[in-house]
Structure formats: C-alpha cells, structure tokens
Amino acid sequence: MEKLKQYFGIIWILVGIYVGYDRITDSLTKIGSDKLEDRVFGWVVLCVLVPIVVGGLILFGKYALDGEYKSNE
C-alpha cells in the first residue's frame, strides 16, 4: 500500500500537467471570445483555477512520491 501511494504520486503530477495544458488552451480561446462573460471566465480559469489545480496537484504528487503521506495510514 505504501508503495502504491508513492507511485500514484507520478499520476497526480501527470494529471496536474495535463489539466494545465487543457485548461490553458481552453481559457486562451475564451479570452479571445467576443462575449464579455466568456472573456472574464477565461481569465478566472487562467489566473485562479489553473495555478491552484496545476501547482497543487504537482506539489501533492511530489509529496506523495517522496513518501510524505506514509504516516497517515
């Protein structure tokens, strides 16, 4: 179980990177939209959601990979 928790750290890092790529591409399209609501929504996703999900998941994955969550069992 300990090893599984550690290996899953790689998955969280990859998920973070994929979500970052996907959301940045999508929000850049929205920022270029004619509709005001879409533009604001695009900026909110780019400036708020992306840093939290990408930064958070990568850091979480790194901690998991380092075995930081072992003691929680």
Place this chain on the structure above:
Amino acid sequence: MSAKRTKEKPKPAVNNRTLFSVISASSVGTLIEWYDFYIFGSLAAILSSQFFPKDNPTAALLSTLATFAAGFIVRPFGALVFGRLGDLVGRKYTFLVTLVLMGGSTFAIGLIPGYATIGFWAPLLVLLLRLIQGLALGGEYGGAATYVAEYAPKGRRGYYTSFIQTTATLGLFVSLGVILLTRESLGVDKFAEWGWRVPFLLSILLVGVSIVIRLRMAESPLFSKLKTEGNLSKNPLAESFGKKQNLKMVLLALFGATAGQGVIWYTGQFYALSFIQKACNVEFVQSNMIVAIALLAATPFFIVFGGWSDRIGRKPIMLAGMALGILTYRPIYDKLYSLADLSQKQEFVDAQTIDRKSTKQDNGGLLTTMTTTHFYEGGLIAKDIEKTVTASPGAQPSKPELSKSVTLPTASFWLMVLLIFVQVVYVTMVYGPVAAFLVELFPTRIRYTSMSLPYHIGNGIFGGLTPFIATALVATATKANEVAPGSVAKPYLEGLWYPILVAGVCFVIGLLYLNNKSESMNE
C-alpha cells in the same frame, strides 16, 4: 476521526445548556451570512436592471466581475485574512467582525441609489460591497466550525458541527422566503421599483440580533487554554502554508475531500435547479418548488450523517457520497430530462390553444406576447412564448424573443422531487461530516487559517465553477452535434463530466491517502 465505538456517551467539557447556546449562536450567525450572500444572487435580475444596464459596457463588466469575483476569488482571500486573525486574536471576535462586515455591506447595498440616479458610482459601489460580502463569507465558516468543534466533546464533533452544516441550505430558504413574502405583500410592481431593497435592509436587524447573541459567548476553551499558556501562533500563515508538515495536510484536505465535496454540493443543489429550468424548461415556480421540497426533506440528513461519522469515521461517509454521485449522476439527469422531454410524449394536437396579448409599455412601445399551449398525454402542458416589441405604430416589430416552459403533471413532479432529493442526500453525506473532518486535521494554534483555505477553494472555486464549466461543456457538445449530427449521443449530459471527474480524482486520493483514525484536538 473516530473509528471506535464508545460504550459511554462522551461528556462535553461544558454543560449541555452552554453547548446548545454555542451551537445556536454560531449557527444563527452563519445562517444569516448565507442569507446575505444568497439574496444578491436571488435578486440578480432586479439588481442588474437597477445597477448594471446591459447597454453600458463598463457596468456589464462590473456585473460579470461581481458574479465571478465575490464567489470564487475573494472567498479564499477572506479565509486567509480572517483565518489568520482568528488564530491570532481568537475565534469569537473574528467571526463577530465577519458578521458585522457581511451585515453592514448587505444593508448598504439596500441603500445605494440606482444607476439612473448616480450613474457609474452605483455599479462600482455594489461591486465593492459584494467583494466585502465574499471576504466576510470566507472568514465566517471556518470560525463557526472551529468554535463549535472546540466546545464539542471528543467523539461527538461530527454531530455538533453538523448543525453549522445545515446553515448554507437553510440560508437559501430564508432568502427565498423573505423575497417571496416581500414580493407578495408589496405586489410585483412595487417590489421591482423599491421593494427589492427590503430583504437587504432587513439584514441589519437579523445581524443585530446575532451580534447580541454572539457577544454573550465566551472564547473557545481550547483557544483560551493556548492563550493562557502563551502557545498561540505568531504567524499562522507561515505556519500553515510555509511548513511542509502542515501544507501537505492542506493539500490532502483540498484534493482528498473539499474539492469533491464542493462539486457534489453545487451539482446537487445549484446545477440541478439550473438543469431542470434550462435543459428541461420546467416552469419557474414549479422548478423552484421541486428543489425547495427536496432541500427541506434532505436537510435533517446533514445531522444524521454528521452524527454517524462520529461512530464509523468521516472518510467512509464522505467517499460514499462522492462515489454515489460519480455512479448515478448520468442516469439521474437522463431521467430528469426524459420526464420533460416532449419528443417522447404524445400531443393532443386538437386541444392546442393560442393566446395573443398586447400591452403598452412606458416608453410608448407595444409588447406583443403570443402563447401557444400544447397538451400532452399524462397531463403535461408545454407553452411556447413569443415576445415582440414594436417601438411605435407602423414600425417593424423587433426580432421575436422565444421561450418555452413545461408544467409537469403530479406524478412527474414528485419523481423529479425524488431524483433531486437523492442528490441532496449525497450532498449531506459529503458535507455533513466535513467540518469535523477539517477541524480535526489541524492543530488548534493554526486551525482557523488551515481549515478555511481548503474549504473555500474546494467550495468557492471547484464547486462554484460547476454551473459555468458544466454549461460550457454542454454548449461545446451541442455545437459538435450541429457540425456532425449525432456525434454526441446526449449532449445535455455532457456538463456532468466536470463534477464526475473532479469527484473521481478526489475519491481516489481520499481512498488512498486519508486515514479514518481519531485525531487529537488538544494540541
């Protein structure tokens, strides 16, 4: 998180009367804060016409910012600002400040003259006050949950904090109730003219009562003990997020619990309402009734699951709520859709009626409304409404504005209530135990700061974005079907992928990394 069954009922550190007062004072105040926060959303259409005219681009920008900023961006900042304050000076005074800020800004919104009177200042002031509301809400919840948990006996924290968990749902009820009552007693015209201010102004009375109640309360015993011993944190922000030992728990709380809890919460309550109104076209009053009944019927389950989590642990209940959402959202929403899907119903074409009405508008124009009523088997009624405006006699009428509304027969109405009730029960499973889960995850000296941030990121950002992201996914699928018909089988269900994926990731992280053991709260 207690996984052990105890034979004797745990005894509280204070007597039951004090504990009851603590829960009442905290819950009433938090309920009022939710009320204040929701009336802005419930009156969005009227506020928009008063403060944010759509033909003015600056006002439209401020309106959009008010929608996004207060709900998503400012709440986590409020969590940081007031969380820090709560760990430095105490829970009681901090959540008194948030209450005053929330009540004051809500009252002030009720006093601002409209755009027609003071122009650009009106939307700017409303935006500023809305931001203060968001900040206050960000600080309130963590304080109330921490305060109650620090009074509650070990082994009963899930039960006692679950009363705080009911306040978000009840706050929505009170706001809708006050708005409907004011509208009914003043009439629709007077309400649109000035009556909408009443629910805002009323807030000052509610907050006043709550402040008096809260002022009588003492500081939480665990915080007082730390203060007496001189063990308070000097820099709660640095201790919470600058030290790996605590930051890793903040990340675990976010990705293993609150993000999934947030999307389940918003899907089961707000997206469900939006779905039956926009995708199913269920008539406005009927759709609100459906959700209101489901919410009322499911509210006691917050306390049931909160109390149950004291016996079997927080983790299994929260994860079960997420798993049920992941597995059943698509069939539930498919059924909701089919109940109002006219293509599957037989119409009595001969019974169709057409009603045409023309009314003169204040600006001299003529509004023509044509309503075609269709009758279907089983008692379902659908109305196609077409509105056109003619600016002056002889002028070309405007482009018709089309809308549709469906009135469900009794059996379908109650089936829809049941389907939404089931979703709200999922909400109670993930949300009922979460306050106790969060307070037990962090030490007393930095608890307010540490628990508030993952809660407000999970709920404000992951949860709050649910209706917007889901709507965008449905729009993308609908557009794909227009280009290549049949490429997406059921485009109206595509929006559910967002809560399903977020809850799915959260479920796996929770299952792997959360423990279900009892945590000490005395450090």
